Amino acid sequence: MADIKDPENTVIIELKDGNVVIELLPDVAPKHVERMKTLARAGAYDNVAFHRVIEGFMAQTGDVKFANMEKDYTPARAGMGGSDLDDLPAEFSNVPHARGSIGAARSSSPNSANSQFFINFGDNAFLNGQYTVYGQVIEGMEHVDKIVRGEPPRYPDRMISVKVAADA
Secondary structure, three states: OOOOOOHHEEEEEOOOOOOEEEEOOOOHHHHHHHHHHHHHHHHOOOOOOOOEEEEOOOEEEEEOOOOOOOOOOOOOOOOOOOOOOOOOOEEEEEEEEOOOOEEEEEOOOOOEEOOOOEEEEEOOOHOOOOEEEEEEEEOHHHHOOOOOOOOOOOOOOOOOOOEEHHOO
């Protein structure tokens, strides 16, 4: 198991191939970290699909409005939703979009992030300063690498469960 330094600011995502441990960065993006923990504790991320997975780029998930129920998952709706909570203001920093970093997905408006996030497969410097980074995979990136690709995938992989380590 990963060396978890701060269980309150660590999230464990269960995938079909194993767990992914993410160290959150509350000093860098406190509002985004708090949102992820709030939604995880509410069970909102459980069974949510990876609706946009691009080889060499990133795996996007977190559409809690449409992608968490089989009947609501359709290619036309994938990635169009968020949570019932207000959108978040951008919390841009100098933390790079490196392999395993967690970024806040948003529309063209910098202040439109809500529940969706992505995990970078590689170093994506072109995103630096344009998308909020609020976490880093510290264990299980090999499981992220196995997520089925597609925009959206026909049969998407899902987050089986998402827990704050302090609660696990």
